[in-house]
Amino acid sequence: MSARNNSANKAAARERLRAERDKQAKRDKIRKQSLVAGSGVVVLAIAAGVVLLVNNHNKPSGWEAAAKVTNVVAPKNTSGTDGTTIVIGKSTAKKTLVEAEDPRCPICMQAENAFGTTIHKDVTDGKYKLQYVGADFIDDHDNGQGSKNGLSALGAALNVSPDAFLQYKTAMYSAKFHPDENDDKFKSDSYLLKIADTVPALKSNATFQKDVKAGTFDAWALKLAAKFNKDGYTATPTFKVDGKDLTVPGGQNNPPLTLDQFNSVIEPALK
Numbered sequence: 001m002s003a004r005n006n007s008a009n010k011a012a013a014r015e016r017l018r019a020e021r022d023k024q025a026k027r028d029k030i031r032k033q034s035l036v037a038g039s040g041v042v043v044l045a046i047a048a049g050v051v052l053l054v055n056n057h058n059k060p061s062g063w064e065a066a067a068k069v070t071n072v073v074a075p076k077n078t079s080g081t082d083g084t085t086i087v088i089g090k091s092t093a094k095k096t097l098v099e100a101e102d103p104r105c106p107i108c109m110q111a112e113n114a115f116g117t118t119i120h121k122d123v124t125d126g127k128y129k130l131q132y133v134g135a136d137f138i139d140d141h142d143n144g145q146g147s148k149n150g151l152s153a154l155g156a157a158l159n160v161s162p163d164a165f166l167q168y169k170t171a172m173y174s175a176k177f178h179p180d181e182n183d184d185k186f187k188s189d190s191y192l193l194k195i196a197d198t199v200p201a202l203k204s205n206a207t208f209q210k211d212v213k214a215g216t217f218d219a220w221a222l223k224l225a226a227k228f229n230k231d232g233y234t235a236t237p238t239f240k241v242d243g244k245d246l247t248v249p250g251g252q253n254n255p256p257l258t259l260d261q262f263n264s265v266i267e268p269a270l271k
Helices: 003-058 062-067 106-124 137-142 146-160 162-172 189-196 206-214 218-230 259-270
Strands: 086-088 096-101 129-134 238-241
Touching (some): 062 218, 096 106, 106 259, 137 146, 146 162, 146 206, 146 218, 162 189
Antiparallel strands (some): 086 129, 096 238
């Protein structure tokens, strides 16, 4: 091989090597840019996730949001500020029985099962009117939701009719459906709707079901419970006529818990 050919071959080899190095350098540059871009996407995604997490953490829960509502939606068949006055019965009835209850209250359940139907009959007959005051203090004690959620569902029933309200309240306090005080079962909308299926006026009632699921009367329920505290009630159940507690002998401020006890205190109060 001549020296000229040898030199030419070496030059060609060097040129091929240089070209290959240039190609590799370009590939390395592209790969590096891709990694940097990818890292940027990952960083942005992480940052977005952190922002979303912070926003979700700071976002008020359903009840926190309801507490901030200023334009309260009240059910039909209510009156007073924010619709927190609930009076059921004939306008001709001269006396009004005030009944303060917490949906989760086990003693309220006992009273309701003992003489709730008697109260409903007396109201229907015009013997007296019934004023209902709702409370959620059991929720406050255990950071629960069932009392106020129960009040909201009762509001949805009252929006249908006073009779639907009374029947639904009876069903909620029934031995079949009322949970133990420590079981916050009323926080579940599906459970409250299950109970409502036993009330003819509420079963398959689309408006009632929508109001329960959407929490239409959540803000109202909180206002109703606030009225309980504002008006000076300290326990449930509490029964009053003409501003006086109906109590039975045997202890301080004992409410009636049997039908005989209720009859013994309601009759004198109506005179």
